[in-house]
Amino acid sequence: MTLDAAVAPLDVDPLLDDPETRIIVCCGSGGVGKTTTAAALGLRAAERGRKVVVLTIDPARRLAQSMGIDSLDNTPRQVKGVEGSGELHAMMLDMKRTFDEIVEAHADADRARAILENPFYQSLSAGFAGTQEYMAMEKLGQLRARDGWDLIVVDTPPSRSALDFLDAPKRLGSFLDGKFIRVLMAPAKVGGRAGMKFLNVGMSMMTGTLGKLLGGQFLRDVQTFVAAMDTMFGGFRTRADATYRLLQAPGTAFLVVAAPERDALREAAYFVERLAAEEMPLAGLVLNRVHGSGAARLSAERARAAAENLEEGRIVDQQGGKAVDRGADAPDSSSPAAFEAHEAPQAPASAGATASSEPSQPSESSESTDPPEPSDPSATRSTRAPASMPAPTSAASATTVEQLTAGLLRLHAERMQVVAREERTRDRFTALHPEVPVAEVGALPGDVHDLAGLRAIGDRLAAGRAAT
Amino acid sequence: MSRLQVVSGKGGTGKTTVAAALALALATEGKRTLLVEVEGRQGIAQLFETEALPYEERKIAVASGGGEVHALAIDAERALLDYLQMFYKLGSAGRALKKIGAIDFATTIAPGVRDVLLTGKACEAVRRRDKQGRFVYDYVVMDAPPTGRITRFLNVNDEVAGLARIGPIHNQAQAVMRVLKSPETAVHLVTLLEEMPVQETADGIAELKAAGLRIGNVIVNMVRPHLLDEAAVRAAAGDRRKEVAKALASTGVAAPTKLVGPLLDQAAEHAQRVELEREQRAVLTKLGLPTYELPLIGEGMDLAGLYRLAGDLRQLGEAFA
Ligand SMILES: Nc1ncnc2c1ncn2[C@@H]1O[C@H](COP(=O)(O)OP(=O)(O)OP(=O)(O)O)[C@@H](O)[C@H]1O
Ligand SMILES: Nc1ncnc2c1ncn2[C@@H]1O[C@H](COP(=O)(O)OP(=O)(O)O)[C@@H](O)[C@H]1O
Ligand SMILES: [Mg+2]
Ligand SMILES: [Mg+2]
Numbered sequence: 107m108t109l110d111a112a113v114a115p116l117d118v119d120p121l122l123d124d125p126e127t128r129i130i131v132c133c134g135s136g137g138v139g140k141t142t143t144a145a146a147l148g149l150r151a152a153e154r155g156r157k158v159v160v161l162t163i164d165p166a167r168r169l170a171q172s173m174g175i176d177s178l179d180n181t182p183r184q185v186k187g188v189e190g191s192g193e194l195h196a197m198m199l200d201m202k203r204t205f206d207e208i209v210e211a212h213a214d215a216d217r218a219r220a221i222l223e224n225p226f227y228q229s230l231s232a233g234f235a236g237t238q239e240y241m242a243m244e245k246l247g248q249l250r251a252r253d254g255w256d257l258i259v260v261d262t263p264p265s266r267s268a269l270d271f272l273d274a275p276k277r278l279g280s281f282l283d284g285k286f287i288r289v290l291m292a293p294a295k296v297g298g299r300a301g302m303k304f305l306n307v308g309m310s311m312m313t314g315t316l317g318k319l320l321g322g323q324f325l326r327d328v329q330t331f332v333a334a335m336d337t338m339f340g341g342f343r344t345r346a347d348a349t350y351r352l353l354q355a356p357g358t359a360f361l362v363v364a365a366p367e368r369d370a371l372r373e374a375a376y377f378v379e380r381l382a383a384e385e386m387p388l389a390g391l392v393l394n395r396v397h398g399s400g401a402a403r404l405s406a407e408r409a410r411a412a413a414e415n416l417e418e419g420r421i422v423d424q425q426g427g428k429a430v431d432r433g434a435d436a437p438d439s440s441s442p443a444a445f446e447a448h449e450a451p452q453a454p455a456s457a458g459a460t461a462s463s464e465p466s467q468p469s470e471s472s473e474s475t476d477p478p479e480p481s482d483p484s485a486t487r488s489t490r491a492p493a494s495m496p497a498p499t500s501a502a503s504a505t506t507v508e509q510l511t512a513g514l515l516r517l518h519a520e521r522m523q524v525v526a527r528e529e530r531t532r533d534r535f536t537a538l539h540p541e542v543p544v545a546e547v548g549a550l551p552g553d554v555h556d557l558a559g560l561r562a563i564g565d566r567l568a569a570g571r572a573a574t
Numbered sequence: 575m576s577r578l579q580v581v582s583g584k585g586g587t588g589k590t591t592v593a594a595a596l597a598l599a600l601a602t603e604g605k606r607t608l609l610v611e612v613e614g615r616q617g618i619a620q621l622f623e624t625e626a627l628p629y630e631e632r633k634i635a636v637a638s639g640g641g642e643v644h645a646l647a648i649d650a651e652r653a654l655l656d657y658l659q660m661f662y663k664l665g666s667a668g669r670a671l672k673k674i675g676a677i678d679f680a681t682t683i684a685p686g687v688r689d690v691l692l693t694g695k696a697c698e699a700v701r702r703r704d705k706q707g708r709f710v711y712d713y714v715v716m717d718a719p720p721t722g723r724i725t726r727f728l729n730v731n732d733e734v735a736g737l738a739r740i741g742p743i744h745n746q747a748q749a750v751m752r753v754l755k756s757p758e759t760a761v762h763l764v765t766l767l768e769e770m771p772v773q774e775t776a777d778g779i780a781e782l783k784a785a786g787l788r789i790g791n792v793i794v795n796m797v798r799p800h801l802l803d804e805a806a807v808r809a810a811a812g813d814r815r816k817e818v819a820k821a822l823a824s825t826g827v828a829a830p831t832k833l834v835g836p837l838l839d840q841a842a843e844h845a846q847r848v849e850l851e852r853e854q855r856a857v858l859t860k861l862g863l864p865t866y867e868l869p870l871i872g873e874g875m876d877l878a879g880l881y882r883l884a885g886d887l888r889q890l891g892e893a894f895a
């Protein structure tokens with residue numbers, strides 16, 4: 107897959123090398139490769155000489171292990187095995203611990219204990235959808251305040267929507283020091299203010315109703331929690347606001363990560379628009395797990411037709427040749443299904459079956475574009491009689507070259523279908539947002555779970571084009 | 575077969591798609607299913623290519639043999655207001671509560687309250703009967719939150735009954751739990767044959783079991799066809815290159831010798847992926863749960879693809895918990 111000239115390529119290396127770049131935020135919807143991209147960028151920046159910290163959230167277990175950050179102690183650890191003069195530190199966010207630490211840092215020991223033991227606090231800090239986003243922001247603020255790194259790369263939580271990352275902190279923040287909490291705490295204070303009389307009237311009815319609904323104990327837990335947290339509330343809002351401003355600062359760069367799929371790119375488009383609205387600096391789109399093909403000039407249709415051609419040739423031969431062998435072979439070897447879902451080779455090597463496929467094709471199907479080389483008849487015969495020559499493995503010799511080639515062609519047809527679908531999806535995005543620079547990262551055949559894999563992703567990111 | 579079918583799985587593995595296909599598959603021969611979503615994302619409307627669903631049950635598809643699929647996007651705020659209206663006749667006071675942030679508090683911040691409201695609505699649909707006393711819906715299929723949150727979501731008893739120890743929300747939580755922990759309910763987990771989703775499935779199953787929730791099936795989604803085995807690929811990359819070039823030439827494709835390299839590279843990737851998938855299948859097998867596979871729809875998902883998946887699920891048939 108190649109990008110149209112119209113779409114600006116995203117140059118990752120200048121971004122990583124620029125000393126002015128202090129924060130890179132990788133965002134996008136779940137499962138698209140945010141964590142992988144964040145870690146790969148961090149490693150690449152470190153190996154290009156910068157002192158980097160990567161804040162990961164929910165990394166794949168093996169990736170965390172390979173970086174030595176699976177211990178969950180909520181502080182950055184230096185990653186071993188990094189080449190070059192820079193340093194890579196990495197950590198995995200523990201949201202409950204981060205929340206606890208804020209409480210411990212801002213309240214005296216007795217009050218801290220009261221808060222930490224409060225049932226409402228416990229379920230809020232462990233599980234409220236949004237706490238993770240909020241704590242990621244808190245941690246980013248902390249890392250930045252320590253000022254020990256040239257560059258901070260931040261991963262974002264696996265939200266249901268990419269926008270949660272921006273919205274959840276505000277939501278939790280506005281609860282924690284918002285109107286409602288004040289009302290719960292000190293209705294008189296609120297009611298005393300001009301224009302808020304009606305709240306006062308509704309107030310007792312409301313706490314009454316909520317109390318009835320949720321049970322009095324629940325409200326009392328909330329009230330105790332709020333009382334204990336009281337002096338901290340302003341702090342939450344202040345810090346959340348500060349982090350928000352940090353995200354708008356010139357040293358920050360957002361990278362939106364997306365898979366070349368409809369839903370992921372739709373989310374990416376929303377996010378691009380939202381970042382613009384919030385005046386947050388977007389560096390570009392990383393299109394991850396893109397497929398390409400080195401044989402792209404052979405279309406899916408032609409590949410499929412050629413595969414059928416080879417498979418048909420084979421039945422014709424078998425029927426004309428040794429019918430008995432066909433029974434021993436897979437009975438449906440003429441259909442594509444025969445190539446699917448078979449772990450084991452289909453039949454034991456049979457000289458009859460392989461030899462019978464020798465006169466391979468009806469000649470009218472060969473078009474004139476062929477180079478002369480494959481028409482050498484002696485080569486054809488000798489390689490097609492595995493029984494008479496040492497085969498690499500007995501398993502392999504059971505697959506005729508026609509089956510094998512047809513399989514390769516079907517695989518290619520499938521690949522080209524994927525390539526075409528991904529291109530259509532990508533084009534829809536670039537038509538909507540031609541101003542957004544794009545880097546494509548090819549799909550590796552396996553998972554990315556060690557530094558070597560991260561380096562490979564980093565190389566692809568920097569190249570900006572999907573490897574074929 | 576359980577009447578409440580909950581579909582969870584790692585994000586992006588196909589929960590919404592599988593839930594919709596399952597609702598279609600169960601709606602055969604005059605049966606009626608209700609497909610509910612709980613995350614306010616309008617995933618069902620997108621999938622069925624209709625306008626956004628209101629907070630109201632409506633028919634969105636007919637299945638073979640006259641069955642019907644109805645859909646409902648449950649909205650926690652609306653569910654709470656309805657609830658307050660029903661029990662307290664709040665009327666316009668509901669709006670005041672909303673203004674002050676109390677409704678927002680109860681549905682988004684107060685942990686678990688939102689979940690009770692959402693699961694409560696689904697359980698109500700499961701138990702609802704018409705005037706003749708028959709169930710209104712034969713099955714309710716829920717497009718549920720992802721694996722990481724599913725146990726908390728369903729285990730409202732611990733979450734809420736623990737916090738709200740008395741009162742209607744507490745009672746509601748108890749009633750909901752009676753349905754969710756009975757054989758009436760089965761939780762299915764959708765996964766891909768990749769490391770992270772499989773790991774999350776294994777973790778999710780352990781959590782669900784610990785909470786006493788019943789697990790139905792593991793559904794492996796987007797399974798790609800296995801076109802060539804590793805031995806064949808190895809042979810091709812070894813000393814059969816020339817033969818392959820010749821076979822390609824015989825089909826009439828242009829410049830066949832130049833295609834051999836790239837085709838073999840693709841085959842090698844394929845073989846590597848097949849090997850990884852084999853490892854992940856082995857992990858899934860160890861979980862000891864009934865496991866079903868649904869194919870990747872190569873052209874991308876649309877209504878035709880959805881009906882195809884429904885057909886596949888129907889064929890998997892009776893065995894489905
Ligand atoms: N069998 C399939 N073949 C092809 N594409 C599929 C298949 N199943 C799902 N998809 C596609 O994969 C993407 C994710 O599916 P879906 O939205 O159902 O996942 P989800 O688990 O509900 O995601 P989320 O966690 O975001 O709610 C969609 O684009 C969908 O069309
Ligand atoms: N380009 C890629 N090629 C192959 N696998 C990838 C690629 N990018 C990500 N992955 C794999 O996809 C899975 C999800 O990636 P992850 O970075 O954890 O996503 P997110 O953080 O967006 O949820 C991981 O197993 C990872 O190894
Ligand atoms: Mg992640
Ligand atoms: Mg969904």
